[in-house]
Amino acid sequence: MTTSTPPIALSIAGSEATGGAGAQADLKTFEELGTFGIIALTCIVSFDPKNNWGHRFVPVAPQVIADQLEAVQAAYAGQLRTVKLGMMGTPDTIETVAAALENQEWANVVLDPVLICKGQEPGAALDTDQALQAKLLPKATFVTPNHFEAEALSGISISSVEDLKEAARLIFEKSGATVLAKGGVRLAGPDAVDVFYDGSTMEVLSTPKVGDVAVSGAGCTLAAAVTAELAKGVAPLQASINAKAFVTESIKNRVASAAPFEAVYQGGARR
Numbered sequence: 001m002t003t004s005t006p007p008i009a010l011s012i013a014g015s016e017a018t019g020g021a022g023a024q025a026d027l028k029t030f031e032e033l034g035t036f037g038i039i040a041l042t043c044i045v046s047f048d049p050k051n052n053w054g055h056r057f058v059p060v061a062p063q064v065i066a067d068q069l070e071a072v073q074a075a076y077a078g079q080l081r082t083v084k085l086g087m088m089g090t091p092d093t094i095e096t097v098a099a100a101l102e103n104q105e106w107a108n109v110v111l112d113p114v115l116i117c118k119g120q121e122p123g124a125a126l127d128t129d130q131a132l133q134a135k136l137l138p139k140a141t142f143v144t145p146n147h148f149e150a151e152a153l154s155g156i157s158i159s160s161v162e163d164l165k166e167a168a169r170l171i172f173e174k175s176g177a178t179v180l181a182k183g184g185v186r187l188a189g190p191d192a193v194d195v196f197y198d199g200s201t202m203e204v205l206s207t208p209k210v211g212d213v214a215v216s217g218a219g220c221t222l223a224a225a226v227t228a229e230l231a232k233g234v235a236p237l238q239a240s241i242n243a244k245a246f247v248t249e250s251i252k253n254r255v256a257s258a259a260p261f262e263a264v265y266q267g268g269a270r271r
């Protein structure tokens with residue numbers, strides 16, 4: 001028995017087999033940032049090296065997702081107050097997760113609104129996107145859309161920091177959740193710009209871009225780092241600032257592979 005228990009952080013997310021993104025990124029981030037990380041798995045994504053590294057996607061059966069969440073919620077009743085929602089993949093999964101979230105009170109529900117993954121066609125998963133907006137967005141206390149997701153959730157096109165701020169405002173109005181909207185490499189200019197908006201404070205967080213190519217797992221890691229910081233009791237804006245610094249180090253220390261994208265390395269922040 002340890003005398004002091006670390007804060008608990010749960011991620012409900014998919015496995016990305018090469019280890020860069022998804023549940024693997026979440027768990028590594030939770031561990032690095034001093035929380036006790038837990039995963040409930042929603043799906044397994046295995047890129048196909050025989051088919052241009054396209055997506056192979058297998059959902060976990062809804063009952064198995066419900067079983068995992070039942071175990072986690074029973075084991076950590078009273079301690080589990082912070083959850084991150086990553087890739088869901090199907091409307092059935094969203095339904096199952098939304099129902100489980102209602103079994104308890106949450107201090108922090110961080111929604112990374114993964115609409116599509118690298119290798120998927122935009123619009124391929126319209127029913128999933130609609131279910132996410134209808135069933136999970138209203139439960140979120142904090143939401144972390146990337147450029148594409150911010151356009152989808154706000155309904156505006158984003159090509160400047162001013163646009164990203166407007167999108168953050170619109171997403172806050174729609175969801176009531178604190179927004180960290182990520183410009184990433186898709187917003188032109190020398191800096192990686194994210195916009196924080198909580199209904200009163202609008203902050204532009206900016207650091208020099210590490211490169212011009214998106215690195216696998218960066219979005220998952222940023223949202224997981226926000227989740228870990230919130231679980232520790234850090235206030236939302238400071239959590240966002242800390243998370244951005246953490247993901248920047250993880251990108252700087254990225255790992256190359258035979259896959260066509262490099263992967264963030266969370267241990268890099270230790271160096």
Ligand code: PXL
Binds near residue numbers: 217
């Ligand atoms: O980066 C988004 C993402 C999240 N979760 C899983 C993924 C991906 C992208 O590949 O596979 C499981």
